[in-house]
Amino acid sequence: MAEWKFTAKDFAQIPELFASGHRACAGCGPAIVMRLILKAARGPVIATNSTGCMEVVSTIYPYTAWRIPWIHTAFENVAANAAGIEAALKVLKKKGRLKYEHIDVIAFGGDGGTYDIGLQALSGAAERGHDFLYVLYDNEAYMNTGIQRSGGTPLGAWTTTSPAGKVIPGKTERKKPIADIMVAHEIPYVATASVSEWRDLVLKARKGMEVEGPAFLHVLAPCPRGWRHDTSKTIEIARLAVETCVFPLWEAENGEYKLSPKSKAIALKPELKKPVEEYLKTQGRFKHLFKPENKHLLEEIQKEVDRRWQKLLKQCQIS
Amino acid sequence: MAALKQEVIALNGDEAVAYAVKQCDVDVVAAYPITPQTIIVERFSEYVANGEVDTAFICVESEHSALTCCLTAAATGARAFTATASAGLALMHEILGVTSGCRAPVVMAIVNRALSAPINIHGDHSDSMAERDMGWIHIYAENSQEAYDSIIQAFRIAEHPEVLLPTLVGLDGFILSHTLENVHVLPDETVKRFVGERKLPLVRNHEGKLVPFKLDPENPITIGPLDLYDYYFEHKRQQEEAMRKAYDIIKEVHEEYAQLSGRRYGNGLVEPYRLEDAEIATVCIGSTAGTVKTVVDELREKGVKAGLLRIRVFRPLPVQDIIKWLSDKKAVAVMDRACSFGGNGGPLFHEIRHALYDLQNRPPVINYIYGLGGRDTPPYLIHHVYQNLQKIVETGRIEQLVNFIGLRE
Numbered sequence: 001m002a003e004w005k006f007t008a009k010d011f012a013q014i015p016e017l018f019a020s021g022h023r024a025c026a027g028c029g030p031a032i033v034m035r036l037i038l039k040a041a042r043g044p045v046i047a048t049n050s051t052g053c054m055e056v057v058s059t060i061y062p063y064t065a066w067r068i069p070w071i072h073t074a075f076e077n078v079a080a081n082a083a084g085i086e087a088a089l090k091v092l093k094k095k096g097r098l099k100y101e102h103i104d105v106i107a108f109g110g111d112g113g114t115y116d117i118g119l120q121a122l123s124g125a126a127e128r129g130h131d132f133l134y135v136l137y138d139n140e141a142y143m144n145t146g147i148q149r150s151g152g153t154p155l156g157a158w159t160t161t162s163p164a165g166k167v168i169p170g171k172t173e174r175k176k177p178i179a180d181i182m183v184a185h186e187i188p189y190v191a192t193a194s195v196s197e198w199r200d201l202v203l204k205a206r207k208g209m210e211v212e213g214p215a216f217l218h219v220l221a222p223c224p225r226g227w228r229h230d231t232s233k234t235i236e237i238a239r240l241a242v243e244t245c246v247f248p249l250w251e252a253e254n255g256e257y258k259l260s261p262k263s264k265a266i267a268l269k270p271e272l273k274k275p276v277e278e279y280l281k282t283q284g285r286f287k288h289l290f291k292p293e294n295k296h297l298l299e300e301i302q303k304e305v306d307r308r309w310q311k312l313l314k315q316c317q318i319s
Numbered sequence: 320m321a322a323l324k325q326e327v328i329a330l331n332g333d334e335a336v337a338y339a340v341k342q343c344d345v346d347v348v349a350a351y352p353i354t355p356q357t358i359i360v361e362r363f364s365e366y367v368a369n370g371e372v373d374t375a376f377i378c379v380e381s382e383h384s385a386l387t388c389c390l391t392a393a394a395t396g397a398r399a400f401t402a403t404a405s406a407g408l409a410l411m412h413e414i415l416g417v418t419s420g421c422r423a424p425v426v427m428a429i430v431n432r433a434l435s436a437p438i439n440i441h442g443d444h445s446d447s448m449a450e451r452d453m454g455w456i457h458i459y460a461e462n463s464q465e466a467y468d469s470i471i472q473a474f475r476i477a478e479h480p481e482v483l484l485p486t487l488v489g490l491d492g493f494i495l496s497h498t499l500e501n502v503h504v505l506p507d508e509t510v511k512r513f514v515g516e517r518k519l520p521l522v523r524n525h526e527g528k529l530v531p532f533k534l535d536p537e538n539p540i541t542i543g544p545l546d547l548y549d550y551y552f553e554h555k556r557q558q559e560e561a562m563r564k565a566y567d568i569i570k571e572v573h574e575e576y577a578q579l580s581g582r583r584y585g586n587g588l589v590e591p592y593r594l595e596d597a598e599i600a601t602v603c604i605g606s607t608a609g610t611v612k613t614v615v616d617e618l619r620e621k622g623v624k625a626g627l628l629r630i631r632v633f634r635p636l637p638v639q640d641i642i643k644w645l646s647d648k649k650a651v652a653v654m655d656r657a658c659s660f661g662g663n664g665g666p667l668f669h670e671i672r673h674a675l676y677d678l679q680n681r682p683p684v685i686n687y688i689y690g691l692g693g694r695d696t697p698p699y700l701i702h703h704v705y706q707n708l709q710k711i712v713e714t715g716r717i718e719q720l721v722n723f724i725g726l727r728e
Contacts, residue, residue, distance in 0.1 A: 044536035048391065060547065061544045061549075061550050064525050067539060069535055070540075070542070071543050073387055073390055073391065073414065073543055074387070074417055076383070077387040080383070080388050082391075083349075087349070087377050087388065088392035088393075088397035121387070124381070
């Protein structure tokens with residue numbers, strides 16, 4: 001498929017399918033994801049959300065932010081929502097009851113709805129090969145219920161269920177490598193993206209829609225409320241996640257890993273890689289790590305980020 | 320009108336369901352195997368593999384996803400079917416309420432099976448009775464023939480624009496699901512015509528425009544929004560109203576089908592058996608009615624005025640029919656193949672007693688819990704029930720309101 005080419009001006013002129021006026025917080029990362037993904041649509045689209053912030057803020061009855069057909073059913077089943085829609089569209093087309101040549105199906109899930117409660121439905125839909133794009137908007141905790149830790153919460157982070165206490169200093173477990181798990185499903189397309197790199201994000205979303213079969217896009221989307229940062233810093237912090245290699249950008253087409261430009265630049269010029277502290281210090285959820293007694297944790301986190309980065313470089317065949 | 324000439328084929332209950340689904344021009348079937356429902360998905364898979372149907376068959380990874388797929392397929396404008404039992408239904412529980420709340424007219428066969436624990440694969444009604452309040456229409460079949468007929472009717476009922484409620488058809492695990500029976504089947508074309516293409520009602524979207532109720536890029540609507548204290552209650556009220564309307568539509572569809580097939584099950588909601596002049600009556604659901612009918616015949620030969628009211632449709636509860644058929648009886652026993660632990664009787668008992676409460680002269684109504692976990696319920700146990708009713712009529716005294724029958728005590 002030919003790569004989608006556009007200028008920033010072209011992009012600005014694409015109609016907004018995720019309408020303004022929704023109830024997301026100021027500085028909300030996930031709301032940016034919804035907007036950008038829908039702007040990347042190549043034609044008619046049906047979207048479905050798992051229960052979570054984006055479902056709640058976008059649809060308080062009788063209002064809706066969705067200028068496309070949209071459905072929400074429950075928390076753990078958004079991939080099954082997409083599967084049912086996709087199967088229905090296929091059979092209706094076959095029976096001559098669909099007036100469109102093709103409709104793209106997009107499933108949006110948060111980290112709770114993807115890493116944890118929704119993993120089974122996602123794995124099943126991926127295995128069955130439904131043609132849909134799954135977008136994980138990862139704000140690294142159950143933010144809708146008030147900042148509880150999920151399988152996507154990073155090591156050391158404070159949440160209300162992994163509090164920084166006197167004995168336990170925040171989350172003691174690592175972030176589940178969800179995108180690698182999806183690559184292991186041998187689906188045609190998996191990629192990571194950050195709200196800070198919007199062009200990279202929308203190109204990947206478009207590619208995810210274009211491939212035949214399941215595509216998985218993992219987008220890092222800061223949450224000022226849960227991450228404890230100023231609402232004006234969302235993009236800056238998302239960018240630091242990429243620059244420190246806390247959240248590298250890559251894509252895997254048919255299982256072939258490839259670094260995306262921003263992360264590739266770091267791989268080629270390792271001195272560009274910023275220390276992880278620069279990222280951690282921007283957010284209140286990591287504040288406790290900077291106490292003298294937790295110095296070893298900062299080191300541990302840096303080590304863990306380095307380990308994963310090295311692993312990714314190997315996967316991308318960069319040594 | 321004379322009924323159509325029909326082919327007679329030997330089918331068990333599960334096969335009868337699969338056969339009906341094959342004829343109903345279903346767009347999407349999503350299912351997960353569970354005993355004793357498995358034969359339904361196996362047979363249907365064969366229809367798909369042999370190109371006998373134009374259906375997308377999604378072999379999902381759980382019952383939760385099975386019903387979810389059906390729900391969203393229905394929301395996309397497709398006709399959708401699934402089948403499950405016991406633990407599978409319990410796993411679907413959350414989505415049962417979402418399906419009815421989204422007004423997705425999914426049809427589901429429940430091959431009634433006991434709930435764990437202890438694990439048991441045999442027939443009782445504890446699985447679907449636990450889903451009583453999830454906003455689904457409940458139809459229960461007495462035999463495989465009725466399972467076949469009910470599935471075909473269920474699509475018409477569920478998809479009726481005035482109803483738009485998911486519908487389940489219950490058939491007793493093993494007793495029906497795995498027992499071969501001669502089933503009269505209608506010609507494919509007749510069923511296809513009877514069921515017809517799915518009609519989509521018009522709904523008002525957020526811009527005030529009337530649009531077809533489906534996920535359609537040309538007329539976008541939002542389904543399943545956050546709905547708080549300012550509208551949720553009204554939407555729930557609409558579901559109750561749809562249930563009220565379903566009563567007449569079930570009757571109409573049943574009658575129209577009877578004209579085609581020559582088969583009738585009472586008025587479609589309740590089936591009275593030798594009840595007109597009966598003095599004592601039992602009430603039951605499902606295959607046990609077959610045994611009860613035999614016992615009624617035996618008692619009638621002895622001059623005992625016994626009768627039966629079989630509840631075919633449990634939701635919407637046919638209150639007026641229950642009143643009509645039971646109000647003048649001298650004693651009534653309700654048979655429950657499910658237990659509402661600590662609830663002073665089974666679910667059907669509660670509902671029948673409640674339906675009769677407002678009568679000035681209401682019959683004494685007692686309860687028998689029977690057949691849990693597939694425990695056999697032979698005629699002598701039913702005789703015992705009628706004997707007790709006769710005793711109540713003679714003495715005017717109820718010894719025990721809630722009774723457990725056919726077990727070690």
